[in-house]
Amino acid sequence: MSDEVGFVSMASGKAEGEAPRIGVGMLGYAFMGKAHTNALKKLPYMIYPPAAVPRLVAICGRDQGAVSAAAQRYGYEKYYTDWHQLIEDPDVQLFDNGGANDIHAEPCIAAARAGKHVLCEKPLGRDAEESKAMLDAVTKAGVKHMVAFNYRFVPAVRQVRNLIESGALGRIYHWRAVYLQEWIADPDFPMVWRLDKTRAGSGALGDLGAHIIDLARYLVGEPARIAAMTKTFIKERPDGKGGRAEVTVDDAFAAVVEFENGALGTLESTRFAPGRKNHNVFEINAENGSLRFNLERLNELEVMWRDGRRETQGFTQVLITERHHPYWEHWWPHGHIIGWEHTFVHEFDHLLRAIVNDAPIAPYGATFEDGYRCAVICDAVLESAASGRAVEIKY
Numbered sequence: 001m002s003d004e005v006g007f008v009s010m011a012s013g014k015a016e017g018e019a020p021r022i023g024v025g026m027l028g029y030a031f032m033g034k035a036h037t038n039a040l041k042k043l044p045y046m047i048y049p050p051a052a053v054p055r056l057v058a059i060c061g062r063d064q065g066a067v068s069a070a071a072q073r074y075g076y077e078k079y080y081t082d083w084h085q086l087i088e089d090p091d092v093q094l095f096d097n098g099g100a101n102d103i104h105a106e107p108c109i110a111a112a113r114a115g116k117h118v119l120c121e122k123p124l125g126r127d128a129e130e131s132k133a134m135l136d137a138v139t140k141a142g143v144k145h146m147v148a149f150n151y152r153f154v155p156a157v158r159q160v161r162n163l164i165e166s167g168a169l170g171r172i173y174h175w176r177a178v179y180l181q182e183w184i185a186d187p188d189f190p191m192v193w194r195l196d197k198t199r200a201g202s203g204a205l206g207d208l209g210a211h212i213i214d215l216a217r218y219l220v221g222e223p224a225r226i227a228a229m230t231k232t233f234i235k236e237r238p239d240g241k242g243g244r245a246e247v248t249v250d251d252a253f254a255a256v257v258e259f260e261n262g263a264l265g266t267l268e269s270t271r272f273a274p275g276r277k278n279h280n281v282f283e284i285n286a287e288n289g290s291l292r293f294n295l296e297r298l299n300e301l302e303v304m305w306r307d308g309r310r311e312t313q314g315f316t317q318v319l320i321t322e323r324h325h326p327y328w329e330h331w332w333p334h335g336h337i338i339g340w341e342h343t344f345v346h347e348f349d350h351l352l353r354a355i356v357n358d359a360p361i362a363p364y365g366a367t368f369e370d371g372y373r374c375a376v377i378c379d380a381v382l383e384s385a386a387s388g389r390a391v392e393i394k395y
């Protein structure tokens with residue numbers, strides 16, 4: 001069997017000569033379906049030579065007109081209106097779940113049982129129990145599994161991880177993270193799936209908080225205990241049919257966390273912060289200095305060193321666009337900045353390399369184990385908010 005890029009043996013997942021092709025089946029064609037497809041298309045010519053060439057086999061959605069239009073627009077060979085058919089398609093080797101949170105677990109578990117590798121958007125499940133079932137399914141099936149915590153793949157964030165791993169920062173004292181948006185501050189903003197607990201699992205917590213919880217684990221380490229409060233500011237919204245619908249999730253949360261390594265952290269997320277578009281910001285204060293990252297300035301890091309050799313009095317802004325910086329060998333001459341969408345290119349490259357070379361997703365990619373652990377912490381936030389007590393994190 002061969003094709004124009006030199007397909008050799010997908011059964012072994014190994015390339016002999018040219019890169020193998022990996023058939024992708026995509027669930028969802030909206031925000032994430034678009035972002036993921038954009039990355040899959042860019043990958044083979046920007047990450048060159050690619051470990052594998054994604055083949056856009058099929059895309060799935062419920063509305064036939066909309067999903068067929070999406071298939072044509074994005075370049076998928078086929079479309080389905082039932083995800084079972086997507087998973088049954090023998091040409092699909094990687095199942096990519098960019099659907100809403102209530103459509104994460106069942107299709108991912110079915111895909112794993114069918115022997116497909118699985119990428120799932122965050123949050124993995126709607127709670128820890130659902131996430132554990134997903135983790136168990138992929139583990140049992142022996143397939144590659146990854147949660148789309150794409151902020152791990154921002155060059156500046158990976159640079160922070162590298163600096164921590166190298167020991168340059170020394171002991172970490174503080175982690176301070178906020179993820180703030182504004183899009184439901186208007187009380188007349190209508191009910192959507194993200195405001196319904198049965199569909200979303202939680203509100204700002206699972207939507208935005210999951211990202212900063214994952215970054216906290218990725219960069220600082222495991223939390224030992226957490227104390228939190230949640231708030232639902234607007235309890236009813238227009239249902240879009242002339243009536244009202246109850247909001248059943250948190251609109252915001254704030255938490256204090258103690259890490260196993262003794263660091264102290266804070267985490268806060270809301271979708272009620274007028275003026276904050278996608279304000280995903282963290283700061284680390286450590287023995288040898290401090291680092292600050294702001295997603296809306298994702299090519300930059302604010303750095304302060306106090307190690308005697310290169311001491312600065314305050315923060316210095318550093319462009320993370322040098323060729324030796326993470327992922328930069330694939331892009332442009334330094335200073336020719338990249339954007340949010342490129343994090344998904346790095347993410348898929350990591351996943352395809354793991355599939356082709358049978359290499360681990362961890363520690364730089366988030367596995368379903370990471371997705372499950374994040375869900376345990378989200379559940380602990382809700383438990384602490386309900387009880388008014390700190391909760392020990394137990395996986």
Ligand SMILES: NC(=O)c1ccc[n+]([C@@H]2O[C@H](COP(=O)([O-])OP(=O)(O)OC[C@H]3O[C@@H](n4cnc5c(N)ncnc54)[C@H](O)[C@@H]3O)[C@@H](O)[C@H]2O)c1
Pocket residue numbers: 027028029030031032033060061062083098099100101103121122123148149150207
């Ligand atoms: N990594 C990130 O930065 C990031 C950003 C936004 C969203 N997300 C996550 O991605 C997921 C999708 O979010 P979104 O913003 O794309 O949502 P969206 O509402 O824009 O799209 C949801 C998609 O799911 C599809 N869908 C829902 N139920 C379905 C079903 N039963 N069968 C087939 N298709 C179905 C819809 O047709 C739509 O294409 C969520 O889990 C969300 O948390 C991640």
